[in-house]
Amino acid sequence: MKSSLEQLLEQAEEVLAPQPPYLDPWVQRHAGNRLGELEDLYLRKNGWLAFNRALRVFSASRSPDDLNLNRWNDPRLWRDTYGDLAEGVLFFADDIFGGQFCIKDSKIYAFDPETAALEWLADDLEGWATVILDDSDYWTGRPLGAAWQEKNGVLEPTQRLIPTLLFTLQGEYTVDNLTAKDAVTGMQIRGPIAQEIHGLPDGTRIRFVITD
Template identity: 25%
Template sequence: MKGILFTGRSIADAHTFGLLPAYLQDFLRTQNGVVAYFGGLHIRGCCHAPAWHDLGAAWNGEQAFWKRYATVRPTDIPFAQDCVGNQFLLRDDAVLFLDTETGELADLEVDFKHFLFGIEKFPLDALGMEPLRAFQQLGGRLEPGQLLSVYPPVCIQSATEKPQLRPLPALERLAYLADFYAQIKDLPDGQRLHFTLKA
């Protein structure tokens, strides 16, 4: 992997590690999670700190994805995320993509090994890194533990509107996305929305 900003320390959460499939255990033994592609990909590790890197918390903690998103099952493993906070999940041996704005779930039709191969070969497309590239071209940089905030949300942007991009702490960004999803999940397509910006 290229553009590595962070590599997890040794495995500290043996319980979560023991629940993982063998191929993910093998990966985490060599590096206990990683932030790569200059923030374009974050693979979580089996640790308790830092909190943003904690796979166990993302999978079974208070703010676990299956507790926030109706499409996610308790057995889905949220092993990674992209630069804006969309999630990559393992369901059995398949990698799924969770759009964290809309809650839509897509089967990427690859296993973990081929997921890694695909992002190594085509990182920009496989990881949807266009917002990160735009942010970098403006002189921005994501630090480990940060995700890119995109406003207005991608699911309601027009082709002519230029999004505002800024770094946010990862857990704050994920909480915002889950709250946004909860507010729009039952709205019909084409529904008009009114946003109130908080100070």
């Protein structure tokens, strides 16, 4: 019987990097007890897109130009816009909206880009794959991503769909409330907002003042 990771890998529609994987020392350190699992995953397929490009597992390469695992976790790329809310977290995949899947303290979490809230998903990558397969539409955003691409064209591997009105601020999960943006830009936009609203109780009234 195939493992959940093997079944998830079979869903890959496009492999992102043909070369052997490279995990830099920072990534290796923050992978913790999941390092062996992560290395095995990348040896099988080095980064990939699945579920109509709704799930993206970052490739692991040495290239400074690719949007790969090592570069994605560079504090200067977008993480610094979240302050210490992204501290100690290794981001390895995301959904169609840029919602992150990550490793922290050797466990697997979902990271909400709008609030920086962490939600425990599993203790290892096999458990994470099981969660994704059990409800891939929910965890990847595939239905809305497929509808948006049918109307507007296929997303580039470096793009995610960002809500015009944030979901946290009662933005609707509709095609009309989504726009394709570079994934880095999408995180940079939401990082400062996450710092402002992280940990606030549901229903808290929020007022943003936009200045030049």
